[in-house]
Amino acid sequence: MNIAITGIGIISHAGINIETTRSVLHCHDSLPPLNPPTLFKTSLNVPVGEVPLNNEELRRTLPPRSDFTLPIPCSRTALLGIHAALQALTDAFTTNEKGLPSLPQIPIGIISGSTVGGMDLSEQFYSKFMEAPSAADLNLIRGHDCADSTQLIARYCGLTGLTSTLSTACSSSANAILLAARLIEQGQADILLAGGCDALCRFTLNGFASLKLLDPAPCRPFAADRAGLNLGEGAAYLVLQSTRSIESALRKDIFPVHSPYGYFIGGANRNDAFHQTASSEEGTGPLMAMTEAIQMAKLTPDKIDYINAHGTGTRNNDMSESNAIASLFSKNSQGIPPFSSTKPLTGHTLGAAGAIEAVLSLLMMQEGILFPNLNMTTPDPLLPAAPLKIKSTLPITHILSNSFGFGGNDTSLIFSSNSSHDTA
């Protein structure tokens, strides 16, 4: 498989666009730490990775469309999604005088993942609904479903191709990339926008709190003293394009805005089939997903230069994931490749995490830097492998990115700086 990534867009605690996010990868000293939520009322005093713009600011900073107005109110999930999607499309194609993407004359579709959809507004609706069912404002519930953000992104960006939404918990947007790449590979589409969006809300914050999975301090993935995860929010989208569509554009003298960030060369989704929320200790599902992804990319494990780990910071995930990494890579002559979790930067952005980490991986590949596993003083001696502690600079050809979710949903994606036929 060899699908070009010609545009990327990202909005998270680590940066509201590609440039701010890129600079954070170089130097994260000025990034504010994760703090308790400020955008909604909650009694939970835990750090979260908020996007530093409120809903009004998110709405105001969008380029206006004359033919379409966003609903009022509009879920934060959709607002974040539109921001990242517009960034990706304007990055891949050109921007018109209104600040909107000038899309090529072929239908572009969108495949998006989300876990809570418009729950931020549904919560407000439901409080009122419990008091007076017939008086609660219906405008707060219209965008409840996960497809609402997908539909609004498609409308706002002028996308007319295949539109689909999937929801597989924390691997949702990684799976969106997986499906988009397969449909392009099979010729069912030429250009697809793939990624995901999720906003913080009381529902998920309390959900993870009830499972006792939230660390009251900044999360410390793979560390001896790790005590849980920090939630985050955001969105990221990738423009996936067949090489034939790039070549056909070239024949019409339509030149790409820039060279591809990299290529998606393989990926796999496997199920741990162990427990609804916990991972198997040995990491059966993660190991299968990584193994299959590497096979599909026609690589061997020693060709992986860096692993962007799921690394949530929970006792269970990090043990399961590092056991799987050790089983697969410990036979490499040069040992286990460097790996780190970028969740200390962004928080765990749930449905958006897979796409956010794909974008971070592509930026690391472009900059030739490996971002370290922050907040860890002592690696967990009970784990078979320790993550990257300090930032390192080196050429990166192949990155494997993991995203694991509730329901044992395990996805591994592989990005390459070369198209796969160059590496074969």
Added chain:
Amino acid sequence: MIPPKAYIAAFSDSSELKPELISSLIPNAGIRRRMNRLTRSAIAVGLQALSNSGLSQVDAIITASGLGLLEESEKFLRTLIENNEQYLNPTPFIYSTFNTVGAQLAMLLKNHGYNMTYTHRNHSFESALIDALSLLQTPQTNSVLLGAFDILTPSSEQILRRLGSFRHDRIPFEGASFFVLTNKPSSKTWGEIYLPQILSLPKEPSTPKELLTLNPSISPDSSLPPLITWNGQVLSSSEMDIQVKKKYPVSPTLSAYALWNTLYSAHGSYPSQVCLIYTQYPGMPSTLIPIRFLQS
């Protein structure tokens, strides 16, 4: 590109599932107790479809739901508000994720294969079918357990009614339907299934004849004209006005039920014939799912 197609090896629906079958399909009482009625029933229907196919395992499980596990989401939200974020039982949260049914099926079947869940409003089942057909083109996948479910709760019914979903005497509807699709025909094959078509048209077709002009890109090799089914009932070729049938059932995954009902009630009567499964949805384009019945 060759238009993807697959073979339907089995089908099952909650409307034909006897409640006493649920305990034999899901023998673990603990698991049954932790699940609500919809989750239980959807999982049982999935297991029943697999059992009907004669296969003991599938390579992938793909599910669809427009609104997911509403009972769980609502229960968690209600307690969150009532208890003011204190003393929350995590169980409803754990089971509120859209992929719960697919995940539980994987766990019960010890299935480590591809596991995906679509939730694209009224086109959720169509989205899942697109993935299933695509996956079956890959060399690693010979069989897929594909299903859809949607539930009504007293609150969701009340909210949907206020939103106008049940205007024109449309009927609230819920249920679960599952199918086993394979990439090769077998002695169990009931028919072939093709890519769904979303009818994004300025005006809804009003007659079967109009619908036929929208015939998707499958080439019927028989001289017989395609049949059209509406929620599983074969529409006569006379100029019956589809719009008269405004009183249709409303569920985001209605097309899955319509596919099941078509296979259940019409198989055997129309050998080799192409059948277009026509489904209407409030507020979103109608869809066509083309199938071809097995030769007699």
